[in-house]
Amino acid sequence: MTAGNIRPRCITTKEIIIKTTQKLLAGLMAVIPLFSMTLAPTAQAQQYNNSAQAYTPVIRGFDVQEVRRLEPGVELNFNLYGTPGGRATLSIAGANRNLNLTETDPGQYEGTYTLGQRDRITGNSAVTANLRVGNQVTSGVLSESLLRGVGRHDRRAERADRVEAANTPRIERFDVRGNDDLNAGSELLFTVRGTPGAKVDMAIAGARGVFFLPEVNPGEYEGSYVIRRADSVRPNSAVTANMRMGNKVATASLGKPLLIAAAPSTTPRVVRYCTNCATVEAINVVEVNGDGNYLGTIGGGVVGALLGNQVGGGSGKKVATVAGAVGGALVGRNIERNSRRTQHYEVVIRFTNGGTQTVTYENDPGLRVGEKVKVDNGVLSRDQ
Numbered sequence: 001m002t003a004g005n006i007r008p009r010c011i012t013t014k015e016i017i018i019k020t021t022q023k024l025l026a027g028l029m030a031v032i033p034l035f036s037m038t039l040a041p042t043a044q045a046q047q048y049n050n051s052a053q054a055y056t057p058v059i060r061g062f063d064v065q066e067v068r069r070l071e072p073g074v075e076l077n078f079n080l081y082g083t084p085g086g087r088a089t090l091s092i093a094g095a096n097r098n099l100n101l102t103e104t105d106p107g108q109y110e111g112t113y114t115l116g117q118r119d120r121i122t123g124n125s126a127v128t129a130n131l132r133v134g135n136q137v138t139s140g141v142l143s144e145s146l147l148r149g150v151g152r153h154d155r156r157a158e159r160a161d162r163v164e165a166a167n168t169p170r171i172e173r174f175d176v177r178g179n180d181d182l183n184a185g186s187e188l189l190f191t192v193r194g195t196p197g198a199k200v201d202m203a204i205a206g207a208r209g210v211f212f213l214p215e216v217n218p219g220e221y222e223g224s225y226v227i228r229r230a231d232s233v234r235p236n237s238a239v240t241a242n243m244r245m246g247n248k249v250a251t252a253s254l255g256k257p258l259l260i261a262a263a264p265s266t267t268p269r270v271v272r273y274c275t276n277c278a279t280v281e282a283i284n285v286v287e288v289n290g291d292g293n294y295l296g297t298i299g300g301g302v303v304g305a306l307l308g309n310q311v312g313g314g315s316g317k318k319v320a321t322v323a324g325a326v327g328g329a330l331v332g333r334n335i336e337r338n339s340r341r342t343q344h345y346e347v348v349i350r351f352t353n354g355g356t357q358t359v360t361y362e363n364d365p366g367l368r369v370g371e372k373v374k375v376d377n378g379v380l381s382r383d384q
Helices: 013-054 155-167 294-309 314-339
Strands: 059-064 075-082 087-092 099-105 108-114 127-133 136-141 171-177 187-194 199-204 211-213 215-217 220-226 239-245 248-253 277-288 342-351 356-361 372-376 379-382
Touching: 059 127, 059 136, 075 087, 075 099, 075 127, 087 108, 171 239, 171 248, 187 211, 187 239, 199 220, 211 220
Parallel strands: none
Antiparallel strands: 059 075, 075 108, 087 099, 087 127, 099 108, 127 136, 171 187, 187 220, 199 211, 199 239, 215 220, 239 248, 277 342, 277 372, 342 356, 372 379
C-alpha cells in the first residue's frame, strides 16, 4: 500500500475524554500555587487578629527624664514598656497636643514632647499613656513628677519615706502586771508591743541600772523584774521603756501604778472593842506621913526633961522637968513622923465602856492626862 492510499484513523470518544481531562488537571495544578499564595496572608492576618483579641495589652513601665524647669523649648523624653506590636500615645494635662510614641525595640516605646508657647504644663501635670494592640487598649498614669526632685509624684522621695518609716521603731503598747507588795523579792512583769526586730530596755525609778526585755514573739517583748533589798520602788515610781533600731529610738512611759490595789472585801466589817484599852483621866500625887514609934517618944522626952531641969529651982524646977519631958516626948514623936513621910502616884484611867480603874506607882510613871494606854496585869503601857 502506497502512502497515498493511507487513510486517517478516527479518534474515538474515549480518547477525547482522556485528553480533555489531562488538560483540565494540568491547568488546575498551575492555578493551585497562585491560590495558596493569595489565601496565606489572609489566614495569617486572621490568626494575628484572633490573638490580639485574646490578650489584653500590658504596660509594665512608664517614666520620664525629669527636667529642671518647664518653659518653651524644653524637651520631655518619655519611655514606655509593655506589649510589643502596639500603638502608644501620651496625653499631658496642660499640653496643646498629644504625643505618639515610636516602638524602638520590641515592647519599648519612646517619644519626645517639646514645650510650646501655648502649653500650660506644670510639675504635677498628670501624664496618661494609652497602649493599643488590635482592638484592645490599656492605660497607665505617670507616677513621678516632670520636675526634678519636686512634686507629689517624686518616687525617690516616696521610696525614702518608706525606708525611713520601716527603720523607725514604734511602741504600740506598754503594760505591767503589778504586785500587791513592793518589798524585796516581789516580782513585776512588763510587756512591750511594737516594731519587731528591735532591742528593748527598761528603767524603774528607785531601782539601779536598766534591764532588757527579750522578744518572745514578733513585735512582742516581755520580761520580769524582781525587787531587790537596795531598791526604793514606790507604787507611782516612773517606768520608762526604750525601743532601739540602729540609731533610732522610741520611748514610752508606763501609765499605771506598780502596786495592785486590794479588792474591796464583800464580808461585812465587824467592829471589835478593845477591852483593855483606856485613856488617862487623872494623875494624883498622894503624900503619906509615917507613924512615930517609942524610940522617938522616949528620945524626945529625955531631951525635954534635961532642958526642963535647967529651969528654976525647988518645986518649980520639978514642974519644969516634968513639962519638958512631956513636951519633949511630943516633939520627938512629931520629928520622927515627919522623917517617915512618903508619897506615891495614883493614875486614874477610864475604859471605852465607861469604867474606871486606879493604878498606883511609887515613882512618876511618865504618863500624861489624855494619853491612850493599855492595861496588862495591872501595868499600864502606851497604846501605839
